[in-house]
Every structure is written in structure tokens, then in C-alpha cells.
Amino acid sequence: MQRSPVGKLLLFGATGDLAQRMLLPSLYGLHADGLLPDGLTITGTARSEHDDASYKKFAKAALDEFLPDDRKDEKALKSFLDRLQYQALDATDMAHYKDLAKKIGDTAGGLAIFLSTAPSLFEPVIKGLESAGLTGETVRIGLEKPLGYDLASSKEINDTVATAFPEDRTFRIDHYLGKETVQNILALRFGNSFFEPVWNAQGIDNVQITVAETVGLEDRAGYYETAGALRDMVANHMLQLVALIAMEPPARFDGTAIRDEKAKVFRSLRQMPPEQVPHETVIGQYGDGAVNGEIVKSYVAELGKPSTTETFVAIKAHVDNWRWQGVPFYLRTGKRMATRRSEIAIQFKPVPHSMFAGRGGLLQPNMLIIRLQPEEYIQLLVMAKEPGLDREGIRLREVPLNLSLDAEFAGTRRRIAYERLLLDLIEGDPTLFVRRDEVEAQWQWIDAIREGWTANDMKPKSYASGTWGPSNAIALTERDGVTWQDD
Ligand code: BG6
Helix, strand or coil, rough: CCCCCCCCEECCCCCCCHHHHHHHHHHHHHHHHCCCCCCCCCEEECCCCCCCCHHHHHHHHHHHCCHHHHCCHHHHHHHHCCCEEEEEEECCCHHHHHHHHHHHHCCCCCCCEEEEHHHHHHHHHHHHHHHHCCCCCCCEEEEEECCCHHHHHHHHHHHHHHHHHHHEEEECCCHHHHHHHHHHHHHHCCCCCCHHHHCCCCEEEEEEEEECCCCCCCCCHHHHHHHHHHHHHHHHHHHCCCCCCCCCCCCCCCHHHHHHHHHHHHEEEEECCCHHHHHEEEEEEEEEEEEEEEEECCHHHHHHCCCCCCCEEEEEEECCCCCCCCCCEEEEEECCCCCCEEEEEECCCCCCCCCHHHHHCCCCCCEEEEEECCCCEEEEEECCCCCCCCCCCCEEEEEEEEEEEEHHHCCCCCHHHHHHHHHHHHHHCCCCCCCCHHHHHHHHHHHHHHHHHHCCCCCEEEEEECCCCHHHHHHHHCCCCCCCCCC
């Protein structure tokens, strides 16, 4: 891959939560390891009034708070802050973009823009950048979600962006793709030969993907209330996980081959007709309860008004192609759940005939567990014989074959997902970014589910905070004789 690093970076939302928690620490991490191009300047912009000096102070405070202690190095901090400058901007005021362009200076050596903004601001921002000459051939743009709230609004945003940035200079971010463990799915599937022969409807009974969070609304009421769990987590992160598990082997590790295969998966997702939606989806909203031993309030109490926004969703999805015919993909995600865990559990088919049955031996189907967070491991549950003379029957037990990535790579620092993505944006590698056709196929499938909720007047069921969601989420799999992997 030909890398073409830019000489300048422009960060929209430079005083926001994402910038403080993720972007500034990630950029610092890259800087401290000597990975940012020499002389790269970082211009922050947002509504807040700051000059360069006060923004540097702001950034320093964020780094003090969010960097792990062992990463703080006074010399590196100082030279990192030297890269920063700031220009206040009202995104809807076209006159402000001239000042922004002046502050950034010459973009002939390349400019990467990181844009995270409310969907309503895409148009003025793109227009403003264009009017100030900040969209030329040497400029690329990274877009943070939410990229719309349905297919129509996402098309509008994509069209707006496309007026100034062709697809090869548009980098749509899904931070799950920046996670090391998510990329490891590719290594597991396509770097080993033994999974592929059983990685299909003949070998696999079902796939479960869980992204459980213990946090609640945090300070994001305005956004979350209009999004809900389906748009916030399924429409992007969880569908990306589905694609990595379900896709055909790409011929090369590059942006075209990988994204072609992912897009095919999204286009193969079975569209749910409205009458099917109540049978294949479950929605919930957290009530009062306790998480990690702490009493927490319900969603509506946190919000301060009644709401029908779902904070939990479970879905039985299908990928309609030869490889996956008849294999359900059960997805679930929620806030205020029992524990924080992102995990993919792949349940293989049972053996065709058990020779142990007549001797009392019980078999469980094999299960492959890919734990993405908080720990990182891959576990294969296999049947083994318990030691003994077997006079009262053969005892078989499921035992784990463990691959702990935490332990195996203990000496290697785990990077924040945004470190990888910001570096790829700066260097121009599109492989881990989401292409327009992927996003639109994702929304098409999501929209059908939402239409089904409306058509059937489905409202979220309450679940106690600190649990695994409403009880009908259990019924969703148990009906098929499948149990959620909850240990
Ligand atoms: C974000 C969602 O995209 O992902 C949040 O907007 C969610 O609601 C977050 O908390 C989860 O990310 P992670 O990396 O903590 O799993």
C-alpha cells in the first residue's frame, strides 16, 4: 500500500468529550512513539473561545486526566503540545472558515480533517470548508458517527460530503475496526487453515454476538434519546462484527478486497418484513437496579422525562447466502447490563452420532469464544473425558483450550482504537474505514427493523439495571433451543 502522510491535521470538536478522552490521548501516544510525521501540526477547532495558549492548557488537562500514568512523559508532552494550535469556529457562519484556513496555512503538503459533528452540521461544514479552499486534492476527511439516523439521512450526508470529497478521500470511522481484537478476527479466520472447512452452515449451528455495557446514559441524553441501541451500536459496530465473522476470504489485505467482502455480507442480510419483527427482535429499557454493587437510576429518571428509546436490543439475524443458510446470528447489546463484555460465541454443530450415549456420556457441542473486551482471549470449548475408571458410566466434560492474547502479548502495549485509525487517516490507508455502500446496506437492514417496531407499536420492555436485559431476550434464543453464552 502506498502511504501518503499529510503534514497537517484539523480536528473538529476539539474541545468535546471524544477529543479529551480519545483523540488527544491517541495523538499523544502516536507522537510519543515517533509515529506522527515530523512537523505535523494539529489545529483544533470548536465553538468554544480559546487562543493557542489556552487550548494547549486545555489539552494538557485532558492528557493529565486520561493518559495512563506510565505514558506520561514531560518531554514528550511538551513537544506534543508544540504541535497544537486552535481556531474558534461557528460551524454555521461561512465567514469563520476563512480564518480557519488562514490559521491552517498552506495545505499543499496534505491535510487530514477529523470531523465529528451532529448530522445537521455536515452541510454547513462541507460548504464552509469548500468556500475556504480546504477541500482540494491534498485534503482527506475522516467522518465520525452518527452518519445519519436512517438510510435517507445517511444518503443525504454522503451526498453532501461527496460534493467536496470523492470516496477515496472519505474515511468513515467505526472505532470497533480500530480495536486490536476485532482485527484479530481476520488473523484467526484467514491466518489459520483449520477453521475454514467448518466455518459454514455445515459446521456451525449459531453465532452469538454480545456487546454489553454497564454504563448508562452518561452525559449524552441529546444524542442517545434520538439514537437508541439499534442505531448507536447495531447499525455500525455490531454489523461490522457480523461481517468479519461471515465474510468470504478476501484475496488481499487491502481496502478494496476487504470492503468488497464486507459489503456482500451486508447486502445478504435478510430484510425483516414488518410482521416478522416482533418475533425476531426484542427491545428493552433499563429500570432502577444495581450495577457492580452500586445502586443506579432508571433511564427515564436519568433523562428526566418519559421515553420509548430502547437501551437494549436483541435480534435474530440471518445472512442469506450459501455459506450461512439456516444459521441464526443472535445479536444483543445494552446499557446497564450485568457486566461489561464484548464477545462473539460460535457454537458448532453437535457430532452426528454419539458413541458415548449408551455409556452415559453427555456431549456438548463445541464452542469458540472470541472475547473482545474487557479481556482479550480466544477459547475453544472441547469435550474431554474426566479421569476415572468409568464403572458408573463415562463422564465427559467441556474444557477450555485457552489462548490468552493478554498473556501471549503481555509485553506489547495495547493501543487505543483511535490511535490506529488516526494514524491510518494521516497516512491515507482506507482498509479499516467504512465505505459508502457498506453504510447504506447497513441502514437498509436497520430501517426495516425500525419500520417493524412502528408498524407493530412495539415499546421497550423494562429490565432491571445490572441484568442481561428483558426476559423475552432469553426466549428469543431458547425457542430455538439455544442459550445465550452468559458465563
Ligand atoms: C460508541 C457508542 O460508538 O461506542 C457508545 O456511541 C458506546 O454508546 C461505545 O458506549 C462503546 O465503545 P467501546 O469501545 O467502549 O466498546
